[in-house]
Amino acid sequence: MKRLVAIVLLVSLAVLPFSSHAQRRKPGKAVASTPATLAKERGVDQITAAQMSAYLGFIASDEMEGRDTPSRGLDTVAKFIAMNLTRWGFKPAGDKDSYLQRIALKRDRVDASQTRAELNGQPLIVGEDFIPSTAPGSINSQMVFAGSGWYVKSKNLDPYKEIDASGKIAVVFASPNALPKGVRFGDLGKQGEDWLNAIDNARKHGVAALVYVPDFQYLANWDRNRLRTMERGSTEVEKFIKPGVTTVPWIVISPKVATAIFQGERRSAGNLFDENLIGDKERQAPFALNADKKLSINVTVKSERLWTQNVVGIWEGSDPVLKDEYVAVGAHYDHVGICAPAAPDPICNGADDDGSGTTALLAMAEALAHAAARPKRSVLFVWHCGEEKDLWGSQYFTDNPTVPLDHIVTQLNIDMIGRSKKEGDTNTRNRTLTGPNDIYVIGHAMMSTELGELSEAVNKNYLNIGYDFRYDDPKDPNRFFYRSDHYNYARKGIPIIFFFDGEHEDYHRPGDEPQKIDYQKMEKVTRTIYLTLWEIGTRATRPKVDKGLPVQVTARSAQ
Secondary structure, three states: OHHHHHHHHHHHHHOHHHOHHHHHOOOOOOOOOOHHHHHHHOOHHHOOHHHHHHHHHHHOOHHHOOOOOOOHHHHHHHHHHHHHHHHHOOEEOOOOOOOEEEEEEEEEEEOHHHOEEEEOOEEEOEOOOEEEOOOOEEEEEOEEEOOOOOEEHHHOEOOOOOOOOOOOEEEEEOOOOOOOOOOOHHHOOOEOOOEEOHHHHHHHOOOOEEEEEOOHHHHHOHHHHHHHHHHHOEEEEHHHOOOOOOOOOEEEEOHHHHHHHHOOOOOOHHHOOOHHHOOOHHHHOOEEOOOOOOEEEEEOEEEEEEEEEEEEEEEOOOOOOHHHOEEEEEEEOOOOOEOOOOOOOOEOOOHHHHHHHHHHHHHHHHHHHHOOOOOOOEEEEEEEOOHHHOOHHHHHHHHOOOOOHHHEEEEEEEOOOOOOOOOOOOOHHHOOOOOOOEEEEEOOOOOOHHHHHHHHHHHHHOOOOEEEOOOOOOOOOOOHHHOOOHHHHHOOOOOEEEEEOOOOOOOOOOOOOHHHOOHHHHHHHHHHHHHHHHHHHHOOOOOOOOOOOOHHHHHHHOO
16 A cells, blocks of 8 residues: 555656646736637647656556456545646535545355355355356256347247246356347347346246356356456445345356256257357257256355445636536546456556546646636536446436536547557457547537537647547447446436547457557547537537437436
8 A cells, every 4th residue: 555655646746847836827918819829728738648648657557456446446546536636726526525426335245155056966066166146045946948048029039938937947058248149239129128138037037046058258267257256246336226126146057067957958968068059049949957957056145335436526617607517528437457367467457448538537637727717617527437337437426416417518528549550450359449640439419419510620620630430320239329438428418429449459458558558649639629628618508409319328228
């Protein structure tokens, strides 16, 4: 811990030349408001590659341990952000006059000493023969085979249609949190009506427990999955837990156990793990296993309460009326933590994802503190936690806002803006990565034609970087629109713009490190977003919302 504190102090000293006394400088002689002079007056030249390199070198350092939610490293970065907001004169907008919006979490972990399973009276070894979930329960029952376990209307998947699985254990060919073979996100539709995952479908049909026969990817990462499921456990935001919802205990079994379960059944045990057969109709056809086969499962868990936080600050606007409206800018400051525990480099540092966005917000906050004037509207900065945990932080903030949501005129989300595809790069995992002068822009005109036109005009009149709109579609099979924090603002009716450089070879891997960042690109993109913020913040009227959200968005919002 002493080392962490020392690093915070060193980085603070490194950025002291940018201290907030600059905002008290005397106004100079009036100059013509050309785009270049206007940009300078607004402090855009304070945003530099060198400045962002210094910040990101700290945020994505090994000492932050990958910034998992929750974690010591994430808490340290939250304090670092709050410290700088204090120096620059931002108004706290978290809880109790602080910059931190605290979020209570519930963590469940498997009690391995009390967790057991037996197949026909033969004990199975926890962690070796099976990996238990953190859903507690005790079951001793017959088994049925239920295909993938999923209900997908568009694919005619309805595994419990012809069998009675109530009170029984369902064995499924699937991996937890993975789509069934042959099913894509675009096939799903509305959850609860058009599709149900294996757990929800099992719950609907009264299944007592679920047994996953996993795919090859899960098996190849067995130790990693065991660590994640048993030792790290499962964590939920307390306010998101729905009361009265029953849990369905589940386990993932090894090939040895799966072979024993299907021995003597009409399903050929020798073909169980033939990848070419996964998804064929015969393989998915449900049936009851021999009645003399019994599986008993007892899963015991321990629970504890933890805390995490969003970091929220406000730069107040200059107009006595418009300062009650907000231009929101956001990024997630979390990542995935210790992602490869057995590897030489076990830490996923998340320099691009989303250390780059976290740093961009810091740079913009510092630029506002140095600008010769203030925007008319206030600027709301939110560093979201838990984006990697299904957008926890942004959902929590938009469900429990610290400012009136209807006063937020736009939300600008920055999630991965630091990587560039180099000339001659033939790595297929970098095929959609943007180049040094390009960035993907998503959702800019989805809800507001005016906002789309404004953002394109700002860019064209300033640096004119390449805005690539190929993913600007809620039907995009990559589902990028749904995978970052802007989504939770859009579902509340707030027009958004999402800036994103594209997936690359180090996405969610230890190689996402600060030395691979294109800081010149970060400077250009951050400056452009900053001037977009200013343009929205100084207009007489807020961007008009003239379009309803697409059905794909409203369907998910209703879940």
